[in-house]
Amino acid sequence: MKRSTLLLALVAVSASLMTSCRKELCYDHDLHAQKSHIDIHTSWEQEWERPYGFDWKNNWNSSFEYTYDALRPAISKGIRVNAYQGDAKRSTNIKAEGQRVVIFSGKQQLLFFNNDTEYILIDGEDAAASASATTRTRTRASYFADHKNENTVNPPDMLYSAYYDGFEMIPQLKPLDFPVTMRPLTYTYWVRYEFESGLQYVALARGALSGMAKSVYLHNGATPADEATLLYDAELTAYGASARFMSFGVPGLTDGNYAPAADGDGKFNLNLEVRLKNGKMLSYDFDVTDQVKQQPRGGVITVTGIVVSDEDGLEGSGGFNPDVDGWGDYEDIEMPF
Numbered sequence: 001m002k003r004s005t006l007l008l009a010l011v012a013v014s015a016s017l018m019t020s021c022r023k024e025l026c027y028d029h030d031l032h033a034q035k036s037h038i039d040i041h042t043s044w045e046q047e048w049e050r051p052y053g054f055d056w057k058n059n060w061n062s063s064f065e066y067t068y069d070a071l072r073p074a075i076s077k078g079i080r081v082n083a084y085q086g087d088a089k090r091s092t093n094i095k096a097e098g099q100r101v102v103i104f105s106g107k108q109q110l111l112f113f114n115n116d117t118e119y120i121l122i123d124g125e126d127a128a129a130s131a132s133a134t135t136r137t138r139t140r141a142s143y144f145a146d147h148k149n150e151n152t153v154n155p156p157d158m159l160y161s162a163y164y165d166g167f168e169m170i171p172q173l174k175p176l177d178f179p180v181t182m183r184p185l186t187y188t189y190w191v192r193y194e195f196e197s198g199l200q201y202v203a204l205a206r207g208a209l210s211g212m213a214k215s216v217y218l219h220n221g222a223t224p225a226d227e228a229t230l231l232y233d234a235e236l237t238a239y240g241a242s243a244r245f246m247s248f249g250v251p252g253l254t255d256g257n258y259a260p261a262a263d264g265d266g267k268f269n270l271n272l273e274v275r276l277k278n279g280k281m282l283s284y285d286f287d288v289t290d291q292v293k294q295q296p297r298g299g300v301i302t303v304t305g306i307v308v309s310d311e312d313g314l315e316g317s318g319g320f321n322p323d324v325d326g327w328g329d330y331e332d333i334e335m336p337f
Contacts, residue, residue, distance in 0.1 A: 035171055107167070135155065161221070191207060207241075280312060282312060
């Protein structure tokens with residue numbers, strides 16, 4: 001009788017061990033535990049302009065050498081995910097299409113932005129509200145007297161973000177599906193420099209646009225009041241010169257709301273610098289304030305009537321001062337915020 005009782009007890013203990021999952025005995029314990037997992041699924045809003053005063057999407061000129069869709073930005077190659085809870089931050093880098101990540105339990109803020117930029121610098125990342133993007137300084141003096149105190153900078157490259165405030169994560173067995181729409185924070189400007197005459201004398205061209213936003217906040221797309229001059233290269237075309245570059249837009253811009261500066265303030269100036277085939281350099285300045293105010297987040301800017309005179313174009317190289325800095329390449333300098 002005692003032997004039978006002992007045998008039954010051993011069988012009961014064995015069955016209990018086989019059917020229960022104690023942490024120290026169960027190798028797949030994590031699969032049965034509740035966790036703060038989310039499965040991120042991303043989509044990309046590939047817009048290159050936001051219509052305020054002019055809508056290029058519905059007013060595209062069929063004679064342009066680009067189609068409207070050709071200006072759309074590509075999606076990124078990767079995303080940084082920041083989860084914020086109080087003073088704590090948890091960061092994860094994920095694939096562009098999304099993947100599973102672990103975040104905090106409870107209420108938090110989630111900030112997403114692409115992590116594959118070349119010229120953009122991120123600052124204030126320890127808090128969602130202060131995280132912002134700027135770009136690298138370039139060593140070239142400002143062209144414009146009205147903007148002589150502005151930094152000259154590289155145009156930013158592709159930047160997207162998404163932000164979720166007050167998200168509450170309740171731990172559960174199955175990861176939560178979490179769709180994320182990545183929206184652009186940089187927009188494309190296409191500048192068309194149309195020549196009236198003398199284009200045959202031009203060898204190289206480059207330009208600048210002043211008065212533009214120096215930075216942008218990642219969580220809401222707002223641009224502070226600080227201004228910068230964007231420097232960029234241009235290519236020669238049948239009508240003159242063309243340049244495509246990205247920008248954070250105009251300063252003082254909030255998401256979905258733009259109030260132009262008062263008359264006499266908030267000017268935007270465009271420059272074209274050309275080097276002629278004889279080595280001579282010429283510079284042209286244009287006030288494009290009206291065009292930029294109608295297009296605070298991307299658009300097409302056109303200036304016309306540019307002339308290179310025969311006198312300048314046929315002048316010998318002896319008139320070129322070799323002590324003046326030549327064309328050269330731009331130089332990028334790492335600058336603190």
